[in-house]
Amino acid sequence: MIPAKFDYERPSSLSEAISLLSSGGPDARPIAGGHSLLPLMRLRLSRPTLLVDIGGLSDLRYVREDGDHLAIGALATHDDLARSAELLDRCALIPCVAEQIGDPQVRHRGTIGGSVAHADPASDLPAALMVLDAEIIAHGSNGPRTVLATDFFQGPFMSALEPDEILTEIRVPARDGWGSSYQKFQRRAQDWAIVGVTALIESGDGITGAAIGLTNMGGTPLRATAVEQALVGSSDPDGVAAAAAKVAEIGTPPADENASSEYRLHLAEVLIKRAVAEALS
Amino acid sequence: MATAEKFVGGGVPRKEDPKLVTGQATFVESITLPDMLHVAVARSPFGSAQINNVDLSAARTAPGVVATFSGEDLADEWAAGLPMAWPVTEDIRIPDHWPVTKDVARYVGDAVAVVVATSPSAAKDAVELIEVDYEVQTAVVDIPSALADDAPRVHESMESNECYTWTHANGDIDAAFAKADIVITENYVQPRLIPSAMEPRAVVVQPVPAAGDFTVWSTTQIPHVAKVLFSLTLGIPEAQMRVIAPDVGGGFGSKLNVYAEEVLCIALARRLGKPMKWVADRSEGYLATIHGRDQLQEIELAATSDGTILGYRVKLLANMGAYLQLVAPGVPLLGGFLYCGTYGGEAYHFECTGVFTNTTPVDAYRGAGRPEATYAIERAIEALALEVGVDAVEIRKRNFLPAGENVPSPAGLAFDSTNYEENLDKALEVLDYEATKAEQADRLSQGSTKLLGIGFSTYVEMCGLAPSQVLASLNYGAGGWDAATVRMLPTGQAEVVTGSSPHGQGHVTSWSQIAADALGIDYQDVTVLHGDTHVAPHGMNTYGSRSLSVAGVAVNQACNRVVDKAKTLAAHVLEVSPDDLEFEDGKFSVKGVPDRVQSIQEMAYAAWTAHNLPEGTEPGLEAHCVFDPPNFTFPFGSHVCVVEVDTETGAVELLRYVAVDDCGTIINPVIVEGQVHGGIVQGVAAALFEEATYAEDGTLETSSMINYLVPSAAEFPSFELDRTVTPSTSNPMGVKGIGEAGTIGSTPAVINAIVNALGHLGITDIAMPAKPERVWQAIQDANGDAS
Numbered sequence A: 001m002i003p004a005k006f007d008y009e010r011p012s013s014l015s016e017a018i019s020l021l022s023s024g025g026p027d028a029r030p031i032a033g034g035h036s037l038l039p040l041m042r043l044r045l046s047r048p049t050l051l052v053d054i055g056g057l058s059d060l061r062y063v064r065e066d067g068d069h070l071a072i073g074a075l076a077t078h079d080d081l082a083r084s085a086e087l088l089d090r091c092a093l094i095p096c097v098a099e100q101i102g103d104p105q106v107r108h109r110g111t112i113g114g115s116v117a118h119a120d121p122a123s124d125l126p127a128a129l130m131v132l133d134a135e136i137i138a139h140g141s142n143g144p145r146t147v148l149a150t151d152f153f154q155g156p157f158m159s160a161l162e163p164d165e166i167l168t169e170i171r172v173p174a175r176d177g178w179g180s181s182y183q184k185f186q187r188r189a190q191d192w193a194i195v196g197v198t199a200l201i202e203s204g205d206g207i208t209g210a211a212i213g214l215t216n217m218g219g220t221p222l223r224a225t226a227v228e229q230a231l232v233g234s235s236d237p238d239g240v241a242a243a244a245a246k247v248a249e250i251g252t253p254p255a256d257e258n259a260s261s262e263y264r265l266h267l268a269e270v271l272i273k274r275a276v277a278e279a280l281s
Numbered sequence B: 001m002a003t004a005e006k007f008v009g010g011g012v013p014r015k016e017d018p019k020l021v022t023g024q025a026t027f028v029e030s031i032t033l034p035d036m037l038h039v040a041v042a043r044s045p046f047g048s049a050q051i052n053n054v055d056l057s058a059a060r061t062a063p064g065v066v067a068t069f070s071g072e073d074l075a076d077e078w079a080a081g082l083p084m085a086w087p088v089t090e091d092i093r094i095p096d097h098w099p100v101t102k103d104v105a106r107y108v109g110d111a112v113a114v115v116v117a118t119s120p121s122a123a124k125d126a127v128e129l130i131e132v133d134y135e136v137q138t139a140v141v142d143i144p145s146a147l148a149d150d151a152p153r154v155h156e157s158m159e160s161n162e163c164y165t166w167t168h169a170n171g172d173i174d175a176a177f178a179k180a181d182i183v184i185t186e187n188y189v190q191p192r193l194i195p196s197a198m199e200p201r202a203v204v205v206q207p208v209p210a211a212g213d214f215t216v217w218s219t220t221q222i223p224h225v226a227k228v229l230f231s232l233t234l235g236i237p238e239a240q241m242r243v244i245a246p247d248v249g250g251g252f253g254s255k256l257n258v259y260a261e262e263v264l265c266i267a268l269a270r271r272l273g274k275p276m277k278w279v280a281d282r283s284e285g286y287l288a289t290i291h292g293r294d295q296l297q298e299i300e301l302a303a304t305s306d307g308t309i310l311g312y313r314v315k316l317l318a319n320m321g322a323y324l325q326l327v328a329p330g331v332p333l334l335g336g337f338l339y340c341g342t343y344g345g346e347a348y349h350f351e352c353t354g355v356f357t358n359t360t361p362v363d364a365y366r367g368a369g370r371p372e373a374t375y376a377i378e379r380a381i382e383a384l385a386l387e388v389g390v391d392a393v394e395i396r397k398r399n400f401l402p403a404g405e406n407v408p409s410p411a412g413l414a415f416d417s418t419n420y421e422e423n424l425d426k427a428l429e430v431l432d433y434e435a436t437k438a439e440q441a442d443r444l445s446q447g448s449t450k451l452l453g454i455g456f457s458t459y460v461e462m463c464g465l466a467p468s469q470v471l472a473s474l475n476y477g478a479g480g481w482d483a484a485t486v487r488m489l490p491t492g493q494a495e496v497v498t499g500s501s502p503h504g505q506g507h508v509t510s511w512s513q514i515a516a517d518a519l520g521i522d523y524q525d526v527t528v529l530h531g532d533t534h535v536a537p538h539g540m541n542t543y544g545s546r547s548l549s550v551a552g553v554a555v556n557q558a559c560n561r562v563v564d565k566a567k568t569l570a571a572h573v574l575e576v577s578p579d580d581l582e583f584e585d586g587k588f589s590v591k592g593v594p595d596r597v598q599s600i601q602e603m604a605y606a607a608w609t610a611h612n613l614p615e616g617t618e619p620g621l622e623a624h625c626v627f628d629p630p631n632f633t634f635p636f637g638s639h640v641c642v643v644e645v646d647t648e649t650g651a652v653e654l655l656r657y658v659a660v661d662d663c664g665t666i667i668n669p670v671i672v673e674g675q676v677h678g679g680i681v682q683g684v685a686a687a688l689f690e691e692a693t694y695a696e697d698g699t700l701e702t703s704s705m706i707n708y709l710v711p712s713a714a715e716f717p718s719f720e721l722d723r724t725v726t727p728s729t730s731n732p733m734g735v736k737g738i739g740e741a742g743t744i745g746s747t748p749a750v751i752n753a754i755v756n757a758l759g760h761l762g763i764t765d766i767a768m769p770a771k772p773e774r775v776w777q778a779i780q781d782a783n784g785d786a787s
């Protein structure tokens, strides 16, 4: 568990961090909470030559209301998200997901920026950002730019970030009045999801709006669009069940030691029903 | 005992804990010596490969590297290969097992070369520069493929991959089956498990070249046994070897061994004249530390129509891995006497074949053979209950051995003390069996997707290894005694020197309680010394739930001898005959004259000054005792598990876990509960979570804690523990072991509960671990069959 040799810098400003990254070559990496990167380095599956520790950029750690949006700094920890009064009030899905990540230690170290930049299809927050139509803001040597969550995740551990870009902020629209749920299926309490389903539901006379996100059902987090469409207008458990069955339209999910593709799809269907029921309650 | 029990039986706080929880313990990893060098091992990434060449040139010139060696380079270091102490049969096949292999790599993790460097990271970096020319061969990773006719052989020189076949029989088995109304035949798979002690293995060796002496600090459960075996493997006189097991963070059997890295570090220290250190990381430990279980079982029960068992016939195939580690062949034998569990019968037949495969060697893991045996009988008895059409409790009660002492078992053992029915009744009471069954029926009739299952396990196990004569009859290479020295210090405290080697069990506390009561002093006035062969020269160490019932008994007896001598001194001072003295609470008083008193502390001082001793009495107040038990101890208990099965997902949740264990006399109830808690968790882990798997090419797929699922407290309800106390007849204290009982008892209770929840679907078995997809698939298959 000894990583390969690397250099280490701890910049005190964003611009310094970006210039360190751009001069550091292709194997320079930012490090935030280190809870995804360090395990990979210790197994020598990842061998950055330079670590740029952005943990000192404390002005990137915040959650604030910004009109009809919420702005989340990249260094906000999972625990910050789980406890944020602003989020609990106006976008309860994020705290609901964040409090189910790992264990308390992980939640106090891991950051939303790291979780999103890492682009692990099994991570919990990315699918929530997909259903929230979040915007992801990154700063690089060419200045800032904004990427939609739906465009950000490009494959397993692959994102739209350039090597010298630092993710700085995530903006999500407030979802006042929407119900939310995160159904995470795992074997042990601190594990990654075998399958996760995020649901964001608006209801009046029946379901009037629905966004369903899937974790660990493909190479990236997914939206179950066919399910979403079928949910709108349905008002009883049978309708929800029929809508949930449409999850099969995403194609064949991956298979691993915890779940075959068939079982994963089945779990997703069951969890969608449970997520919608909880979001409605 | 002459004195009232003040400490024994009480839950006094563990003396070990303050230093452990404040980071003041000394683990091997924390030992640093001047000029110390660091060792890293290059390991085969292939399950089976010919080694054509080992090119060390790049590694040798890497920064910080002091030396590099291939297996061939080190060949002259070994007086013998790595030791195996349990050749269970005359014709057992014993392969050469070199600390660094020379020409063939036989499992992923087999050591092929070694780097010595000035820092751990330099050593690790240089390992990556070693170039080995491997010629990859077909690996065999499981028992059936290793036994196939055309199977590649793990050891080229052997005719097949069979290691040995051992049989044990009692009574006329053919007659029992001939007259049976019912024959139950069940097949079970015991998955391979990886012991995951909190502290990975490590070793530090300090040579004194001018004297030819070596001090070895190792994360070992067996410093004394290891000392002898290090000496034989390296050709170093035993007297020049000192082995220290400092604070050791758990073992579960995985540190009951002599490992390549231990003798390697000694050999390198000898060769280079410098202290050496090797520390495993978790994934390296998973490859290079023994695994457990990995057996295929067939159990047959012959029974009458009312479910009374007549005979037991068992065929076992046991994976040994690529080489034989210290006691590997004997592990299945420890279970070989227990496939009849707590039940009666006329005849018993057990046969076990050990099998080599291209996998990490398998050896003793918490319970060692007994969890496997208990699983088989506790599952099979439920199959019998189904066949006869009676309840899981009723079938057990019909077959329990009677309560008593020295009760003969169908396998031919004498169980020290039995009281199975009363024990089970207590568990049923704690559970409220009728109410739980009613809730189960309610949920089922309401069409709930969260079904309840109730699972039992009424186990007995065999521990307290062991009478030396019995070990001799099983061809084991050592005795089963243990030793204690107790000495009173001049200022009135006592030093207890024990041959046990605790690595988490709390012996310092328990031995203090035993000594305090026997000597009539405060338990804080007892110091327990252990784990250093220079300080505690005699011992057989800690494994097989033996420490209390062998080494702890030795402590008690040595204390009694100290009291006997102190009594003669007191009699001398008080000018009476020893027979006129009573001993209570540390005070010798003249019978009927209570104010004529001498304390044991005063006698300690008198023995030290030696100014006024009886004629012919040696100075000092010290006694040594070696206890060789006349029999094993046989703890037993009833575990009941209530699970909730989510029929939509296959997820299994433990709702309740009731355990009523009987380990005879209890020294410290808090320590006993701790052992039971950890034991249950480890047993449930096998039922629901843990399984080591290999890819066909010999790659260990579960090579880290990411996918080898060790559960945490979050996966468990609060355990509901109770006990019965049936003293053992195997030792004067009436104590039995409790270190492994939880692990032995718990696994089948969980699987029985799942099967019980799904029985209405016709489901009769679920393979371990019962992961959600397996349970869900079984439900799908059953529903498919039904429709």
Ligand SMILES: Cc1cc2nc3c(=O)[nH]c(=O)nc-3n(C[C@H](O)[C@H](O)[C@H](O)COP(=O)(O)OP(=O)(O)OC[C@H]3O[C@@H](n4cnc5c(N)ncnc54)[C@H](O)[C@@H]3O)c2cc1C
Pocket: A029, A030, A031, A032, A033, A034, A035, A036, A037, A038, A039, A054, A074, A100, A101, A102, A103, A106, A109, A110, A111, A112, A113, A114, A115, A116, A117, A118, A122, A123, A124, A125, A161, A165, A166, A167, A168, A190, A191, A192, A193
């Ligand atoms: C035991 C354990 C259990 C876990 N369980 C879960 C779980 O159940 N669910 C889950 O979702 N996650 C889980 N995680 C992962 C955890 O949530 C991580 O904290 C998170 O995925 C990464 O955040 P981090 O701040 O630690 O990132 P780091 O490890 O520091 O970085 C991760 C990657 O992102 C890059 N990066 C980090 N910050 C930025 C940035 N601002 N801009 C650009 N690139 C950046 C790094 O270069 C690196 O490539 C677990 C981790 C552990 C150790």
